[in-house]
Amino acid sequence: MKNFIRSLFLVAFLPNLLFAQSEQIVSSLDGFAEASWGMTFESIREKFISMATNPESKEQIEIINEKKDEKLLIKRNGIFYLYRFYKTPDIVRELRPREDKRETDPSIVGQTEYRESGILFSVGVTFNLVPSEKIREKLEGKYGKPRKESIGDDKVSGAAIWELVDRRDNPPRGGFAVQWREGYKKAPYTRRIDYFSANIRDMIAKDYKDFFSVQETKTLRDLIP
Structure with missing residues (x-):
């Protein structure tokens, strides 16, 4: 019961952290709180270290776990935030033409071709x-009605998805928010929300597709030098 009351307190008084709340409905999800999609692992890590060591800060911030260029788990005022990062696999990068190895900054121009460092995507x-x-x-209140919803066989669990993408840009700018539901005492409860970059998600899908063709290309290259 104590944890339940505490959760309600967090939802009521920390909307900026849970939902990056503003007074207007958002049409494009360009990141989460202080972090924009495409920011590097190091830049976000340094930001939290600075906030955690700031003597004037009233927030309680702690880095719980980290794996360079892959994940950064932050505990902030009792809530856990898992920052997920992505970089092009070495095997894909090595087999791509030289001209495809340019490094644009997705946090500025909304595009990602290839990065040596992990970039924030979720x-x-x-x-x-x-x-x-x-x-x-x-x-x-923040994003409007969800774009899609699913309900499990138990009629309680499921997910609601908000598609917050500005398709006027090329590539499209923005992302997705997913609220997960699970059953507790035959009623729907939520303990997790996930946010994803639309642009970097598409890049990951392309890399995943290329990975399999690269395996074949690499095999042929090794067989026929």
Whole structure:
């Protein structure tokens, strides 16, 4: 019960952290809180170190776990934030033509070709169980109605997806927010929300597709030098 009450307190008084709340409905999700999609692992890590060591800060911030260029787990005022990073696999990078190895900054121009360092593409927020309707109310106040919804066989679990992408840009700018629901005492509750970059997600999908063709290319190259 104590954790449950604490969760309601967090939802009510920390909307900036859970939902990056503003007074207007957002049409494009360009990052999460202070972090923009495409920021490097090092830049975000340094930002949190600076915030955690700032004597004037009233926030409680701690780096719980990290793996360079892959993930950064932050505990901020009792809520866990998993920052996920991505970089092009070496095997894909090595087989691509030289002209495809340029490094644009996706946090500025909204494009990503190839990065040696891990870049932010997703943030997962985890907290104590809160009734799903309370979370949904906050999300709809920020993003409007969800684009898609799914419900599990138990009629309780499932997910709601907000597509917050500006398709006037090329490539499209923005991202997705996913609210997960799970059953607790036969009622829907939420303990996790995930945010994803649309542009970098597409880049990862392309790399994944290229990975298999690269394996074949590499084999042929090794067989026929």
